[in-house]
Amino acid sequence: MxxxxxxxxxxxxxxxxxxxxxxxxxxxxxxxxxxxxxxxxxxxxxxxxxxxxxxxxxxxxxxxxxxxxxxxxxxxxxxxxxxxxxxxxxxxxxxxxxxxxxxxxxxxxxxxxxxxxxxxxxxxxxxxxxxxxxxxxxxxxxxxxxxxxxxxxxxxxxxxxxxxxxxxxxxxxxxxxxxxxxxxxxxxxxxxxxAALFGYEDKLLNSIARWPIWFKLNHGRTEIRPVHVMDVAQALTNLLSIPDAPQLINLPGPSKVSYAYLLGLVASVSYNPPSKAPTLPKSVATALTRISQSVWWPTICPDEVERRYMNDVDTPGNWDAVGVEPDEIETFAIKYLRQYRSAENYVRPVVLPTSRVVEF
The missing domain is CATH 3.40.50.720 (NAD(P)-binding Rossmann-like Domain)
Incomplete structure (x- = not known):
């Protein structure tokens, strides 16, 4: 049997x-x-x-x-x-x-x-x-x-x-x-x-939604090239099966955006009014972060204030070498920022900014 x-x-x-x-x-x-x-x-x-x-x-x-x-x-x-x-x-x-x-x-x-x-x-x-x-x-x-x-x-x-x-x-x-x-x-x-990563638990979109004052440094003119964390994770996974990959691989986001634009993007997606917090001088922001660092875990540290004034380097990416096509940050903005909407606005359609040039 x-x-x-x-x-x-x-x-x-x-x-x-x-x-x-x-x-x-x-x-x-x-x-x-x-x-x-x-x-x-x-x-x-x-x-x-x-x-x-x-x-x-x-x-x-x-x-x-x-x-x-x-x-x-x-x-x-x-x-x-x-x-x-x-x-x-x-x-x-x-x-x-x-x-x-x-x-x-x-x-x-x-x-x-x-x-x-x-x-x-x-x-x-x-x-x-x-x-x-x-x-x-x-x-x-x-x-x-x-x-x-x-x-x-x-x-x-x-x-x-x-x-x-x-x-x-x-x-x-x-x-x-x-x-x-x-x-x-x-x-x-x-x-x-x-480059700077964005995703569910990121310190970019979430931080902009919670602490917009720290992203107004340099009047929001600093430009970065944010990249989706899932794209970078997939690129690293693909490297396991690509033995002849380049020894130096740059993975910037597909577009260059300013912090001013990201502040506007967060406001338009979450339907929360733009922050009216003042733009802090660099010396004042550095002093405040030194105090917060000495008291408790910092919301932002002095070195990060320095980084808020530094543009991302303008270098081409090696995405083809790892077999990944990076996504734009606008594609996933609603997915990661919907939690900041009120119940009244939770199901309202997304209205994205019409231009990536945003000035204070």
Whole structure:
């Protein structure tokens, strides 16, 4: 009886066979064997570590990797920050490990079984335990060094579009220093430079809706190139299957917009009247942010005030190299800003600004 049932099951379903095309050998001689139809329960054969997985970009990258059947190591510092990541993949495919960026042994434990490592670690503001240099520069170098020593085949390091060693912003300056240190420790590392990200939990559209006064600095004339977080996450995911990608990849948004335009966009989509808050002088804004930083976690830090006066660099993107076409910010504005509408205006149609030139 059991034998006949087994025979019918075998006859009614096509056998899963593996061929030579399912086997990939990495430079470190680690075999990568894919198995099963594409999807959550498949096995791509890749084992990936995502440092910075609990951040804004990291959670979307983990989701895309795990949904394709990749085994993902998610290093964390706080249990509560990583719990939502475990359900993004099939059982046993998302593996959390505790780590500290200053502990090389813990870093090695997180990546010793991985063929690819993503470094998304970054800080928007400095604290008494972690300044920009310890995270963006020496921390990135430490991850690259340990990855090289443990035979990791590929390191993908996420920096910023405006990274520059001569920048007046410590954030951008340490990002550039980190790139050089990473390349010295891991010469074949891929450097990815996205612009400012927007999405559900972003610090762009949400911050403009909540704290418009901080985006009126420089009279809103500063121009940026915002990019959708899902596009960047997809680009990083695609790099897993593009071994010959460029070593430097710039990912700016498709359009250049000013903060004044974004303030108008938020007001028009949320149906809240434009903010009448005054434009603060740079010296006053810096002093206020220093006070807030010394009392509690800052809404905005002094270095971010400096960045509010800096335009995004005008450099072409490498979207074709990663197989992604970036979306305009207006396409998703209503999706992320509807929560700021009142009940009276919740279902009103969207009326976008007619021009991207907005002046105070």
């Amino acid at each position: 059991l034998a006949s049932t087994s025979s019918r099951l075998r006859a009614g379903s096509a056998p899963l066979r593996r061929g030579l095309h399912d086997l990939v050998t990495t430079p470190s001689k680690k075999p990568i064997i894919s198995y099963g139809p594409p999807g959550r329960s498949a096995v791509t054969g890749h084992v990936v570590t995502v440092f910075g997985c609990t951040g804004f970009l990291g959670r979307y990258l983990v989701s895309k990797l795990a949904r394709a059947g990749t085994q993902v190591i998610v290093p964390y510092r706080d249990d509560y920050e990583m719990r939502h990541l475990k359900v993004m993949g099939d059982l046993g495919q998302v593996l959390p490990l505790e780590w500290d960026i200053r502990n090389e042994q813990q870093i090695a434990e997180c990546l010793r079984h991985s063929d690819t490592v993503y470094n998304l670690v970054g800080r928007e503001y400095e604290t008494k335990n972690f300044d920009y240099a310890s995270v963006h520069s020496t921390g990135a170098q430490r991850i690259a060094k340990v990855a090289s020593e443990n035979g990791v085949s590929r390191l993908i390091h996420v920096s910023h579009l405006n990274a520059s060693s001569s920048s007046t912003s410590a954030f951008y300056r340490t990002k550039a220093e980190g790139e050089e240190l990473v390349k010295s420790a891991f010469p074949n590392a891929t450097i990815v430079r996205p």
